[in-house]
Amino acid sequence: MCINEELECVVCCYEYSRSDRVPRLLHCKHTFCALCLEKLSKLDGIIRTVSCPLCRWITVTKASLTLPGALWVNTEIWDQITETQQRKKNSSVEDLNDAKTQIMTTTLPSGFMSAFHKMFSCVPLQGRQRASC
Numbered sequence: 001m002c003i004n005e006e007l008e009c010v011v012c013c014y015e016y017s018r019s020d021r022v023p024r025l026l027h028c029k030h031t032f033c034a035l036c037l038e039k040l041s042k043l044d045g046i047i048r049t050v051s052c053p054l055c056r057w058i059t060v061t062k063a064s065l066t067l068p069g070a071l072w073v074n075t076e077i078w079d080q081i082t083e084t085q086q087r088k089k090n091s092s093v094e095d096l097n098d099a100k101t102q103i104m105t106t107t108l109p110s111g112f113m114s115a116f117h118k119m120f121s122c123v124p125l126q127g128r129q130r131a132s133c
Helices: 032-038 075-105 110-119
Strands: 023-025 031-033 043-044 046-053 058-062
Touching: 023 075, 031 032, 032 043, 032 046
Parallel strands: none
Antiparallel strands: 023 031, 043 046, 046 058
């Protein structure tokens, strides 16, 4: 399995994150993002169940617990998220800076430039101080 595939939920195909798409382990040891598990869960009286989309093993928890409170985080994936997301974040900021510089060097009407400057004044430019928002 490719590293990128290991960092994606196989249900929604989005990458895991440390905020909303936290990688959670079902009792069968398969991992899915918290959002997908919430959608797959069923409340039945005092229990909550989640049927694994891969093996159909049913994970049972107390209904009084939230799924994040009842299911462990997959720490192997969790540890990889920081490194991968930081690399993507750095490359995204560089891409945004390049795009902003390219747009600012083209000849555009002054009204457009002032609106553009207002929208992106919080984005740091290389070699310049960051404007406060």
